Amino acid sequence: MSDPEEPAPEATAEAPKASGRRKLILLAIPLVLVLAGVGLWFSGVLPHLLGMDKPKEHAEEAAVPPSYVDLPEMVANLNSGKNRPSYVKLTARIEVPRPDDVVKVKAAMPRLQDLMQTYLREMRPEELRGSAGTYRLREELLVRANAAVAPAKVSDVLFTQMIVQ
Numbered sequence: 691m692s693d694p695e696e697p698a699p700e701a702t703a704e705a706p707k708a709s710g711r712r713k714l715i716l717l718a719i720p721l722v723l724v725l726a727g728v729g730l731w732f733s734g735v736l737p738h739l740l741g742m743d744k745p746k747e748h749a750e751e752a753a754v755p756p757s758y759v760d761l762p763e764m765v766a767n768l769n770s771g772k773n774r775p776s777y778v779k780l781t782a783r784i785e786v787p788r789p790d791d792v793v794k795v796k797a798a799m800p801r802l803q804d805l806m807q808t809y810l811r812e813m814r815p816e817e818l819r820g821s822a823g824t825y826r827l828r829e830e831l832l833v834r835a836n837a838a839v840a841p842a843k844v845s846d847v848l849f850t851q852m853i854v855q
Contacts, residue, residue, distance in 0.1 A: 756845060757792045759784045762803065766810035768818075768854075776815045780806075781851040784835060784844050791842035802838040806831055818854050 730736040737743055761782045768776040784802075786792055795802070809830060817823050828847050835844040 754787075754789070757786045757789045758848075759786060759792060759795050759799075761799075761806070763851075764803070764807055764810065766807055768810070768815050769812055770815055777855045778810055778813070778818065779851065779853040779855075780810065780849065782831070783848045783850060785846040785848060787843060787845045791839070794842040795839050795844070798839045798842075802835055805834040805838050809834060815854055818852075824849070824852070 727736065734743075761784060764778075764780045764782075766778050766780075768778055770776040784795060786795055813827070818827060828849070831847045832844060835847060
């Protein structure tokens with residue numbers, strides 16, 4: 691007959707199947723928990739439960755519409771070298787995020803005009819061509835506007851008219 695210490699062939703075949711299922715369960719549980727956490731995070735439930743949602747005070751501050759200050763029309767000759775003279779005619783508005791700063795911007799208007807005119811006179815006509823040139827001009831004028839009206843803040847420079855001749 692058979693030896694009592696030797697296990698039956700059927701018993702050894704079932705043991706690996708059971709440990710394979712156990713490994714699958716041990717891997718599936720953390721994966722399901724991570725996926726549930728990611729779903730709760732991106733749906734906004736988890737940040738709300740953890741107290742990480744935005745305070746309501748900032749939403750009320752953002753509700754105040756920005757104010758706009760019109761700049762006088764500027765005409766400047768461009769640095770075109772020995773070629774025929776080139777000119778730029780620019781009309782712009784300045785966006786001020788806080789209505790309290792409008793008075794400060796209007797008080798600093800002569801300094802603001804001087805900085806912008808000086809910058810425009812050093813530009814070459816090639817630098818103003820295309821949307822990239824207009825974007826660079828807007829960014830440079832924004833930096834100069836913030837320097838002129840400090841400590842007030844200017845959030846954007848909007849062109850209403852720009853003609854390069």
